[in-house]
Amino acid sequence: MLIETTRFGKVEIDGGRVITFKDGLLGFPDHRRFALIQTTDDTVFYWMQSVEDPALAFLVCDPLAYVSDYQAQIRTDDVKTLELRDLTDCRVLVIVNKSDGYLTANLLGPLVIGAHSLLAKQLVLSDKRYSTRYRLVQIESLTAVSKTA
Numbered sequence: 436m437l438i439e440t441t442r443f444g445k446v447e448i449d450g451g452r453v454i455t456f457k458d459g460l461l462g463f464p465d466h467r468r469f470a471l472i473q474t475t476d477d478t479v480f481y482w483m484q485s486v487e488d489p490a491l492a493f494l495v496c497d498p499l500a501y502v503s504d505y506q507a508q509i510r511t512d513d514v515k516t517l518e519l520r521d522l523t524d525c526r527v528l529v530i531v532n533k534s535d536g537y538l539t540a541n542l543l544g545p546l547v548i549g550a551h552s553l554l555a556k557q558l559v560l561s562d563k564r565y566s567t568r569y570r571l572v573q574i575e576s577l578t579a580v581s582k583t584a
Contacts, residue, residue, distance in 0.1 A: 438470065439489040442482065446472060453486055454548055456555045457516070461544060466491055469555075480531065483546075495528040498540060501571050507545040507558055518552035525549055531571065539568040 436450035448470040456467050468486040479500045485491035498505040507527050509519075519525050526548045529540040542565035548555040 436486075438484065438486050440472075440484055440492065441490045442484075442492060443472065443474070446470075446484070448472070448486075452553065454483075454553050454555045456557065458556065460493075460546075460557050461559075463491065471495075481528070483528070483530075494531040494538075495546065496531055496540065496571070498527065498529045498542060498545065501540065502542065502565075502569070505542065505565075506562075507547060507560065508562070509547055509558070513547065513556060513558070517547060517549040517554045517556060519549050520551065524551060532568070533574065534568050536574050537570045538572045538574060540571050541567045542569045543567050 436448050438446055438448055440446055452470065454469045454471070456469070459465055459467050466485050466488055469483045470486055472482040472484050474482060480494060480496045483493045483495045509522060509525070514522070517525065528546045528548065529542055530544065530546070531538050531540050533539075543560045543562070544567065545558050545560065546555055547558060
C-alpha cells in the first residue's frame with residue numbers, strides 16, 4: 436500500500452500492518468489509521484504516520500528504553516476492546532515531543548497496540564510517578580552542532 440506523507444514523500448507500507456485506533460487519539464478523534472515507519476536503524480524511535488492525512492505523524496518510542504520500570508495499567512475492558520490474547524500480546528509506545536531543549540515523552544498517555552489484532556487505544560493514566568513531559572534526551576543546539584561540523 437502506498438501512502439503519501441509530507442515528511443518522507445510516498446512510502447510503501449504493508450497494508451496488513453495498519454494500526455487502527457477505534458476512538459482516534461486525544462485531540463485527533465477523526466484520525467484512526469496509522470502505520471509505524473522506521474526511518475533509521477535505531478529501533479527506539481518510529482514515526483507513527485496517519486494513513487489518511489499526509490501531514491499528521493507522531494514521533495513515538497518504547498518507554499522501556501528510558502524508564503525500565505514503566506508500567507501502563509491496562510484494564511480488563513481494554514484487553515477485550517483490543518482483542519488481546521493476554522497482556523504480553525501488546526506493544527506500548529509513547530508520543531515524543533520537543534520541549535525546552537529536550538525530547539520528552541508523554542508517559543501519562545501511552546499507546547497500547549494489539550500485536551495480533553493491530554487495534555490500538557491511547558490510555559489516560561493518573562500515576563503520579565509519570566508526567567506528560569518526561570525528559571528523554573537533551574537536544575544539542577544548532578550552534579553547537581555547526582561548530583563541530
